[in-house]
Amino acid sequence: MHKRKKATEGEKVLAAIYAIQLELRRAQAGFQDETDEALIDSYIYEIISLHKKYEYYLRRAKELGLAAAGCAKIS
Template sequence: MGSLYNFFKEISATKENIGDENTALINEVKNTMRQLKDAEMYFQNVTDPDLVDQAIYNLESLRKKYIYLIKKAKENGINFNNFSSLIS
C-alpha cells in the first residue's frame, strides 16, 4: 500500500511541475509579446542608422524567441487561441 501511495504522490508532483512549467511558459510568452511590442515601437521611432541596425537585430531576436516559445507551448499542450487575453 505504501508503494502505491508513493507512486500517486510522484504522479501528483509531476503534474504540479508540469503546471508550474506551463505557467512559467505562458508568462514568458506574455513577457516576450510585450518586449516585441516595445521593440517594434522603438524601431518605428529610431532614426540613427546604427540604432536602426540594433533595432532590427533586437526585433529579429525577439521574434525567434517568440516562435520558439510558441512551439514549446504547443508541445506542452498549451493553446493560445485567444491572443488578446495574453496582451493585457
C-alpha cells in the same frame, strides 16, 4: 507562513510568451521612432532575436498542449 505555489512549466512558458510580446511591441515602437542608422540596426537585431524566442516558446506551448486565457488551444 504562506507557501508560495511553484509555477508549472506551462505557466512559465505562457509568462515568457506574454513578456516577449511586450518586448516586441516596445522594440517595434522604438524602431518606428528611430532615425539613427546604428540604432535602427540595433532594433532590427533585437526584433529578430525576440521573434526567434517567441517561435521557441510557441513550439513549447504547442508541445505542452497549452492555451492562453480566452484563446483556442495552440495547434
